[in-house]
Amino acid sequence: MAPTLPSGDQASDQDNWDNGRLARKRQLLTEIVLRNRLTALVVDGDTTCRVLEQLLLRSYGVQTQGVDNGRDAVALIASGVKFNLIIIDMILPVLNGLEATRQIRDMGVHCKMLGVTACSGESERQAFLAAGVDVFIEKPLDPEHLVPILRELDGQ
């Protein structure tokens, strides 16, 4: 493990609060152990976001697949591939995330869907939830949101 150098500086109350929050985030990243093999589909047109979200999921032992547009996501689900979790962005190339979500739900797919998007407005949140996502998360996807969901899917 890489050495940690002391900062040598006095921390304010705000800094301590921030450090506590960050420490809790670190705890979440390292402490979960999944009993079951979960699978997830990540649908994001941006390579950086898709790579990061897939790696975050893999760090928890989730097997992931990624697609970069809504049409391919719908086609993959329609082909019969099953996932425990779908993470989908709102703005996607070819077929947008709202329509892709509707089509996936219309196929009778009931798995957990997380709308993870850079959109932050209440109307966007409502639209995404109405389209069929279970949870709306503003990017970036972080362990604080993800870990409780993984635990729930794992039956913990």
Next chain:
Amino acid sequence: MELVQIQRSLVDYTKSLFMEGFLDAQFLQLQQLQDDSNPDFVFEVVSLFFEDSEKLLNELIIALDQPNVDFKKIDSHVHQLKGSSSSIGAQRVKNACIAFRNYCDVQNIEGCLTCLQQVKQECYLVKNKFETLFRLEQQIMASGGSVPTIELGF
């Protein structure tokens, strides 16, 4: 320069990036995802971000130069840049994108042009910061040391 001094420089430099708002806590998460099986993960993802952001910025320059500006298209590009910048912890780029989207919403071309310059500037600045960061890490590795983890005790 001794190894411990370079390690100290890296810690201080990284700390300054957080203090100045260039980076936020999401960058720490990125570092947490780096391990022995992915030793260059942070460098690779950050490089990926700058490759993609350069393309997006070029698209934005072209889109804002059209006689009939397609604000929906511009908003889509800025939205993407907001998402990717937030995912690597590039806080000032993300904030510049938020301001940009506000001008897209009201279809204010002058505002958009100003914001485009701001976003370009923030991308340029944070890219330089990352280059310095990675250079310090390389110096540490070349000296046979380990890159220290950053604890935000400041």
